[in-house]
Amino acid sequence: MNDPNGVIQWRGRYHLFYQHNPHGPIWGDIHWGHAVSEDLVHWQDLPVALTPTRGGPDEGGCWSGCAVDNGGVPTIFYTGIRGTYDLAQSQVTCMAVGSDDLVSWEKHPANPVLTPPKDLDLIGFRDPSVWRDRETWYQIVGSGVRDVGGVVLLYRSHDLLEWEYLGPLITGDKRDPSLWTGSIWECPQLLAFGDKHVLLFGVWEDGTHYTVAMTGRLSGHRFVPEHTRKLDAGDRHFYAAQTLTDETGRRLMWGWVQEDGNARHEAGWAGTMSLPRELSLAPDGTLRMRPPEELTSLRAAHTRRSGLILEGTHDLGARGVQLELSAHLVPNGSACGLGVLRSPNGAEETRIFYDPARHKLGVDRRRSSLDTGSGLSLDVQEGDFELQAGETLQLHVFLDHSVLEVFANDCFCVTSRVYPKGQDSTGVCAFGNGAELETVDIWTMGSIW
Ligand code: FRU
Numbered sequence: 001m002n003d004p005n006g007v008i009q010w011r012g013r014y015h016l017f018y019q020h021n022p023h024g025p026i027w028g029d030i031h032w033g034h035a036v037s038e039d040l041v042h043w044q045d046l047p048v049a050l051t052p053t054r055g056g057p058d059e060g061g062c063w064s065g066c067a068v069d070n071g072g073v074p075t076i077f078y079t080g081i082r083g084t085y086d087l088a089q090s091q092v093t094c095m096a097v098g099s100d101d102l103v104s105w106e107k108h109p110a111n112p113v114l115t116p117p118k119d120l121d122l123i124g125f126r127d128p129s130v131w132r133d134r135e136t137w138y139q140i141v142g143s144g145v146r147d148v149g150g151v152v153l154l155y156r157s158h159d160l161l162e163w164e165y166l167g168p169l170i171t172g173d174k175r176d177p178s179l180w181t182g183s184i185w186e187c188p189q190l191l192a193f194g195d196k197h198v199l200l201f202g203v204w205e206d207g208t209h210y211t212v213a214m215t216g217r218l219s220g221h222r223f224v225p226e227h228t229r230k231l232d233a234g235d236r237h238f239y240a241a242q243t244l245t246d247e248t249g250r251r252l253m254w255g256w257v258q259e260d261g262n263a264r265h266e267a268g269w270a271g272t273m274s275l276p277r278e279l280s281l282a283p284d285g286t287l288r289m290r291p292p293e294e295l296t297s298l299r300a301a302h303t304r305r306s307g308l309i310l311e312g313t314h315d316l317g318a319r320g321v322q323l324e325l326s327a328h329l330v331p332n333g334s335a336c337g338l339g340v341l342r343s344p345n346g347a348e349e350t351r352i353f354y355d356p357a358r359h360k361l362g363v364d365r366r367r368s369s370l371d372t373g374s375g376l377s378l379d380v381q382e383g384d385f386e387l388q389a390g391e392t393l394q395l396h397v398f399l400d401h402s403v404l405e406v407f408a409n410d411c412f413c414v415t416s417r418v419y420p421k422g423q424d425s426t427g428v429c430a431f432g433n434g435a436e437l438e439t440v441d442i443w444t445m446g447s448i449w
Helices: 263-267 293-298
Strands: 004-010 013-020 031-037 044-050 062-070 073-081 091-098 105-107 122-133 136-145 149-157 164-171 184-193 196-205 208-219 222-230 239-245 251-257 277-281 287-290 299-319 322-330 336-342 350-355 360-364 380-384 393-400 403-408 412-417 427-445
Touching: 004 073, 004 239, 004 251, 013 044, 013 062, 013 251, 044 073, 044 105, 062 091, 073 122, 091 122, 122 184, 136 196, 149 184, 149 196, 184 239, 184 277, 196 222, 196 239, 196 277, 208 239, 251 412, 293 299, 299 336, 322 336, 336 393, 350 393, 350 403, 360 403, 360 412, 380 412, 393 427
Parallel strands: 004 062, 062 122, 164 222
Antiparallel strands: 004 013, 013 031, 031 044, 062 073, 073 091, 091 105, 122 136, 136 149, 136 184, 149 164, 184 196, 196 208, 208 222, 239 251, 251 277, 277 287, 299 427, 322 393, 322 427, 336 350, 336 427, 350 360, 360 380, 393 403, 403 412
16 A cells, blocks of 8 residues: 545545555556544445546556545546656546445546646646535645656635646645755645645655644645655655545544565565644644544553663563654663663664654664565654653654554654564663653554454
């Protein structure tokens, strides 16, 4: 699998579609897979929702898109690939209408409902996101202008079939590094929080990709960014974010957590979804992200330690590869944090660290695996993070075998993949040089299947 698609709460149930190659653990011949959940925690597989149609405007693949409620009719917008992969003009928006259980989908006879504007030299036109504001539908599409950079194009419609082009919502500028331009912006999402907006998109550059969150405001049909940052310091391990607003009014977000290395070939599958994240906007414009309350239902055996002054590495006694950890730390000037997937002799270990001197928080994978022959990136994934005076560091960590998701102080996330070699690399530790571990709660985590 790759991107989450069409996330929607329908008749109370959460539906999550995703980019899917039914033939094997590599990217290609993209269909839409489908899973459903009653409680946001346990998921059930459903049949493939969209398959490319030979001779149709999506014969080269059903790429990313969204789902909306059109007056009680479930409706998908997705990117059809007309035959060939690489020409901007081959990427078009298609529409499909669903049965009430969202299991069967009929492609609309008017497809494609939207084709790229001819007056821009685009290098892609994909990943429609559609929403309604009063009586008007809007659609944004991810794109890139040759030699300029990423761009998000804006459209509006009254019937979802005829779309009027309103111009670029925002255009990147390669001269302005704060715009994180890249060559193309994928999977745009525009989220309203009161009179503020957050624009999410994936920046695709050769050799790297990551998700950007811009906080700003709308001025007519233009988005004016005020603050730009990466959404997740794991870069490509949290990509192509997609959100829904659920019946309780929460904004929930998923991302694609892709593989590292070659484990996929032995496993026969590749790629996972992140845990859902609940989004909100702090009064100062900071995007907050936290795990939804429902995830506590997976908690099983519990241990707690408190009041430890950390000198070096301290074994916390717990072991496991499916764990939730919640720690409160008082740093003291040098790096401190938690270690997971630690072998008894410490040769393998993945560290979640905060370095107050460098103002960095991240995941140190340099010793995550002794398996050096399988193409793994054994690196440090980190981003800018600074505690305010007197603020405690809160690390909330979900470890699910090779998937590691870290939330720091509900505003900073790092998602990573780690593949230790040792069967006994299951230890949990804390480390520091005089830092205080006020408390750490550790739960073994149940299965979502
Ligand atoms: C992002 C992406 C999208 C595209 C899809 C194809 O990962 O490249 O832009 O629609 O994947 O699978």
